[in-house]
Each structure stands twice: as C-alpha cells, then as structure tokens.
Amino acid sequence: MSKKPVLEAKNILKTYGRVVALDDASLQLFPGVVLAVVGDNGAGKSTLIKCLTGAEVPDAGSIEIDGQEVHFRRPQDGRHAGIETVYQTLAVSPALDIASNLFLGREIRKKGPLGSIFRMLDQAGMKKAAKEEIMALGIGTIQNISQAVETLSGGQRQAVAVARAATFGQKLIILDEPTAALGVRESAQVLKLIQTLRDRGIPVILISHNMPQVFEVADRIHVQRLGRRAAVVTPKTHTMNDVVGIMTGALKVEEKDQTLQPIR
Amino acid sequence: MSTEVAYDAATEFMNRDSFSTKVQNTLHRYPWLSSAIVLAIALVVFGRFNENFLTPNNFSLILQQVAIVGAVAAGQTIIILTAGIDLSCGAMTVFVAMVMATLTFKNGVPPVLSFIIGLLLGVASGAFNGFLVTKVKLPPFIVTLGTLNIFVALTLIYSKGRTVRNTEVDPFFVLLGKYIDIGEFRITTGVVAVIFLYLILAFSLRFTGWGRHVYAVGDDIEAARLAGISVNRVLMSVYSLAGLVFAFTAWVQIGRVTAASPNVGGDLNLDSITAVVIGGTSLFGGRGAIFGSFLGAILVGVFRNGLTLAGVDLYYQILAVGVLILFAVSVDQWIRKARS
Numbered sequence: 330m331s332k333k334p335v336l337e338a339k340n341i342l343k344t345y346g347r348v349v350a351l352d353d354a355s356l357q358l359f360p361g362v363v364l365a366v367v368g369d370n371g372a373g374k375s376t377l378i379k380c381l382t383g384a385e386v387p388d389a390g391s392i393e394i395d396g397q398e399v400h401f402r403r404p405q406d407g408r409h410a411g412i413e414t415v416y417q418t419l420a421v422s423p424a425l426d427i428a429s430n431l432f433l434g435r436e437i438r439k440k441g442p443l444g445s446i447f448r449m450l451d452q453a454g455m456k457k458a459a460k461e462e463i464m465a466l467g468i469g470t471i472q473n474i475s476q477a478v479e480t481l482s483g484g485q486r487q488a489v490a491v492a493r494a495a496t497f498g499q500k501l502i503i504l505d506e507p508t509a510a511l512g513v514r515e516s517a518q519v520l521k522l523i524q525t526l527r528d529r530g531i532p533v534i535l536i537s538h539n540m541p542q543v544f545e546v547a548d549r550i551h552v553q554r555l556g557r558r559a560a561v562v563t564p565k566t567h568t569m570n571d572v573v574g575i576m577t578g579a580l581k582v583e584e585k586d587q588t589l590q591p592i593r
Numbered sequence: 594m595s596t597e598v599a600y601d602a603a604t605e606f607m608n609r610d611s612f613s614t615k616v617q618n619t620l621h622r623y624p625w626l627s628s629a630i631v632l633a634i635a636l637v638v639f640g641r642f643n644e645n646f647l648t649p650n651n652f653s654l655i656l657q658q659v660a661i662v663g664a665v666a667a668g669q670t671i672i673i674l675t676a677g678i679d680l681s682c683g684a685m686t687v688f689v690a691m692v693m694a695t696l697t698f699k700n701g702v703p704p705v706l707s708f709i710i711g712l713l714l715g716v717a718s719g720a721f722n723g724f725l726v727t728k729v730k731l732p733p734f735i736v737t738l739g740t741l742n743i744f745v746a747l748t749l750i751y752s753k754g755r756t757v758r759n760t761e762v763d764p765f766f767v768l769l770g771k772y773i774d775i776g777e778f779r780i781t782t783g784v785v786a787v788i789f790l791y792l793i794l795a796f797s798l799r800f801t802g803w804g805r806h807v808y809a810v811g812d813d814i815e816a817a818r819l820a821g822i823s824v825n826r827v828l829m830s831v832y833s834l835a836g837l838v839f840a841f842t843a844w845v846q847i848g849r850v851t852a853a854s855p856n857v858g859g860d861l862n863l864d865s866i867t868a869v870v871i872g873g874t875s876l877f878g879g880r881g882a883i884f885g886s887f888l889g890a891i892l893v894g895v896f897r898n899g900l901t902l903a904g905v906d907l908y909y910q911i912l913a914v915g916v917l918i919l920f921a922v923s924v925d926q927w928i929r930k931a932r933s
Binding site for chain 2: 404405408414416418420421422423424425429430433434435436438447448449450452477493
C-alpha cells in the first residue's frame with residue numbers, strides 16, 4: 330500500500346464569530362483505513378468533517394487529496410472530487426424507490442435522442458446498477474429494488490444511503506454518526522457494510538460517539554479535543570478508557586506513542 | 594450472516610398482510626385509485642337517477658366544464674407535489690387573459706404576439722412567487738395569498754374593470770373554443786389542448802430527472818438537498834412552469850367563454866386545489882400523480898352535473914363537494930399512517 334495519505338488536512342482554522350471551532354486542526358487518512366474521529370461535544374468533529382466535504386469553508390489551512398491541494402466551496406465540489414457523506418438523519422427520500430434514491434441527483438439519461446432531447450431517464454439501467462451494488466454490498470435482506478424506501482427498516486434505509494455513497498465515492502466515504510438513529514441489530518448491519526467498504530480499499534472516516542462500535546471497526550482513532558487533534562491511536566495500542574481519557578484531557582499521549590505513520 | 598433473523602413462524606405472522614393492509618398498500622402505490630372508484634360508483638348511481646346522464650352529449654359537456662379547472666389543477670399539482678400551494682393561480686389566469694385580450698383589442702398588438710407576451714407574463718408571475726418562496730423564504734401559502742390580491746388588483750387596474758366582449762375578442766383567442774362532433778360527442782380544441790398539457794407534464798414527472806427531483810423536494814427537502822439536488826432551482830422551475838400553465842389556461846378560458854372578463858375565475862384557486870386533493874395528491878408533498886388531478890376535476894364535474902340532473906338543489910351540491918374533499922384527505926391520511 331502506498332505510504333501517501335489519500336487525504337491530508339493541515340492546520341485548519343475555522344471560527345464562527347468569536348467561537349473558535351477548529352484551532353490548527355490536522356487530519357491524515359491513509360489508503361485502506363477506517364479512521365474513526367471521536368471527541369466530546371464541541372471538540373470540532375463536525376466542523377472538521379464539514380470542511381473536508383465542502384459544507385464549510387475553512388478560514389485558514391490547506392486540504393490535499395492525493396497530494397493535490399483542493400479548495401471546496403460547496404458540498405457539490407467535494408462530491409465531484411469523489412468524497413461521499415452518509416448522514417445520521419437517514420437522508421433518503423421515503424416515497425422514492427431504492428434505485429431512484431441511489432441515483433438521486435445523479436440520474437442517468439437514456440442514450441440517443443430520447444435522453445438528449447426528451448431527457449428520458451434510463452430507469453432500467455439504473456435499476457440494474459442499483460441491484461448490482463446492493464448485491465455486491467451483501468445487503469441481502471432487500472429483495473425488491475423498486476420498493477419504496479419508507480417500507481424499509483432504519484438499518485436498511487441507512488444501507489441504501491451507504492450503498493449510494495459506495496457507488497459514487499471514488500476517493501473517500503465519510504459516515505457521520507451512521508448508527509445514531511439505529512437499533513443494535515441494524516447498527517451491526519451498517520458496521521458490516523463499513524468493513525465491506527474497507528475490503529474494497531476505499532478509505533472510510535467514521536464519526537461516532539459509540540466507543541464499542543469504534544473499537545470494533547476502526548483501524549485508527551483520531552481523537553479531537555478543543556478544536557485540534559489530541560492524538561491518533563489504534564484499538565490495539567490503547568483501550569477505551571485511554572481514548573476517553575484523551576477526549577477529556579485526563580490523559581496525554583506523547584507523539585512517539587501515537588500512530589501517525591501509514592500502516593506497515 | 595450473523596445479523597439475519599431466522600425465518601420462523603413469528604416473522605411469517607408479522608409479514609402476513611391483512612386485507613386492509615393490502616388495500617392500504619395498493620392505494621399507496623396508486624393514490625388516484627380511490628377517486629377512480631368513487632367516479633365509477635358515481636357514474637352508475639347518477640345514471641340510474643337520470644337517463645340523460647350517461648349520454649355522450651352530457652359527457653362532452655362535463656369535459657368542457659372541467660377543462661379550465663383541470664388545466665389550472667395541472668399547474669397546481671406540480672406545486673403541491675413540492676409541498677407548496679398556490680392560491681394566486683386563478684387570479685394569475687384572469688390577469689393573463691385580460692392582458693392578452695386587451696393588448697390586441699385596445700392596442701392593436703398582433704394576437705400571436707399578445708399571446709406570447711401573456712405566456713411570458715405567466716412565467717414571470719410564477720417566478721415572482723418562486724422567488725418569494727425560495728429567496729425570501731416565506732411559506733407558499735402566505736406568498737400566494739399576497740400575490741393573489743396583487744394579481745386581482747393589477748387585473749382591475751389594467752382593464753379598468755372592463756370586459757373584452759365576444760364581439761371584441763380577436764378570432765385567434767377563441768381558437769380553443771372550436772369543436773368537432775363525433776356522433777353525439779362534441780370534442781372542443783380546448784379539451785384536447787388540456788389533455789395534451791397533462792400528457793406533457795405526466796411525461797416530465799414520470800420519465801425525467803426533473804420529475805424525480807420535484808417528488809424528492811416535496812418528500813423530504815433536507816434529504817433532497819443532502820443528495821445534491823439544487824432545491825431552490827427545482828422550486829423556481831416548478832413555480833415558473835406553473836405560471837406558464839396558468840397563462841396557457843387563460844387561452845383555454847377565453848376560448849370557452851369567448852370573452853375576457855376581470856370578474857370570472859375567482860374560485861379557480863380553491864377549485865383547483867379541490868381537484869388535486871380529490872385526485873389523490875398529498876398536500877404534504879412528494880406523493881401523487883398528475884393524472885389524478887384531472888380525474889379529480891372530472892369527479893367534481895360529474896357530481897355537480899349528476900346532482901343537477903337528479904334535481905338536487907345547488908346548496909346540496911356544494912355540500913357534496915365538501916364531503917368529497919374530506920373523504921379524499923382522510924384516505925390520504927390513512928394511507929400515510931399505514932407506512933410510518
């Protein structure tokens with residue numbers, strides 16, 4: 330695996346009026362890694378992620394993707410660069426079917442004049458592609474691709490959102506508390522999906538409050554505290570208590586004890 | 594897979610659909626179905642009361658009567674699909690009709706040019722509503738309540754309250770009043786034009802990305818935004834297109850009454866909403882089929898016509914329409930409950 334980070338954010342500063350949300354924050358993401366971002370409320374997790382996706386524009390600092398500096402102004406910019414985000418709010422349209430949701434905002438038109446002049450959608454093609462993606466992710470409990478999303482359980486809905494991200498996320502997939510609205514069994518479904526994504530080699534950033542889940546799927550844990558990176562550790566080198574300690578400031582980790590290098 | 598549940602007797606019981614759930618699911622899929630059923634029953638019942646009801650002649654009359662409400666309801670539907678509402682649609686239609694007819698009659702503008710100016714005026718009026726909804730971020734109900742009064746006032750100011758009578762209307766504007774008789778069935782060009790309008794809109798809603806986005810915005814505006822849809826652009830397109838539809842309706846209306854009067858069409862806004870709701874489109878947005886609105890308009894027309902032929906007093910006809918509306922909204926609510 331390459332030693333270069335897929336994504337590197339350096340010295341990001343973001344303020345909202347007098348509130349300093351991010352103060353010299355940095356983040357590195359290496360290929361094939363599930364990076365969990367944890368931190369107390371107000372530590373700047375969400376702001377950091379919003380800066381990465383283009384939902385917010387940082388006041389200072391730089392963001393590089395594959396070594397190229399990028400300047401996102403809108404969420405669409407991040408999307409074009411291959412960054413997909415799954416939100417905790419189950420951001421799917423209930424009345425539309427699974428295939429429509431998967432391609433929502435990125436519909437494929439028919440070839441030839443039917444598509445270019447009459448702007449007809451290639452519904453059969455999209456259904457087929459959606460079915461393949463759902464199968465590839467092993468979401469076997471979804472039987473019918475033309476089912477309205479509102480007929481699905483919360484976990485299945487979130488699976489549709491993850492499938493959408495997996496279909497279009499070329500570089501990186503960000504999951505913002507994807508299990509916050511889900512039950513235990515449904516959360517397990519989503520965690521399994523995260524592992525499937527990693528096995529495909531797509532790096533994942535997982536924002537979560539749920540320590541057991543973080544320790545279950547994450548390769549690295551980025552602990553955010555008071556607007557900056559407090560430490561990067563792994564589930565192997567540190568325990569849950571250590572991580573909570575770092576989050577609250579009770580525990581300081583020396584740089585030599587952190588895991589800042591690419592894997593192997 | 595460890596997360597999958599064994600398919601035991603309990604889950605089978607959970608998955609077993611009762612009759613009422615089956616009905617709910619079918620209605621959920623085809624929201625216009627309940628109005629189609631009511632229409633079928635109404636046809637049979639009214640047919641028994643009066644032998645003149647089930648005649649081609651009477652049906653062509655009903656179609657002509659509902660064409661204008663049906664056309665306005667088409668524009669109303671796409672707005673309601675985005676969880677909006679347009680109270681100004683009738684006033685806009687009358688405004689455009691007056692401008693079209695008066696420009697040619699008084700100022701001698703060539704009728705085709707007046708027609709195009711009228712269509713552009715409709716788009717601009719709709720876009721003005723859309724601007725207030727998307728940029729000033731006012732609720733559609735309030736926006737169109739305000740513009741309703743503005744359009745009524747503009748109509749009266751512009752026309753000075755004067756009707757362009759049938760002897761004064763340019764022949765171009767009554768083109769949609771022409772008809773051909775097929776046996777006893779009289780089909781007017783206006784009715785044909787409205788059906789074409791529905792076909793075009795139905796196609797756009799069903800088969801294009803724009804149509805998907807209209808539904809998605811009405812369904813869950815935040816989810817649509819997060820999915821990367823330019824929500825404001827969709828809303829602007831919907832209100833502007835609706836304005837174009839209302840302007841087109843102005844042409845149909847002049848053709849039907851062979852005059853342009855500032856004092857007609859006051860009820861078009863509520864009548865169109867009635868047609869949309871009875872046609873199974875949800876006022877909460879995101880659900881419904883445009884075809885249902887035409888069915889809804891016809892259903893109201895059939896009730897009015899059938900009750901008249903059965904000798905029922907006008908007051909009771911209004912009562913019947915009221916009951917129909919409440920029935921349609923209750924069914925919609927029941928369907929929604931099935932799924933949440």
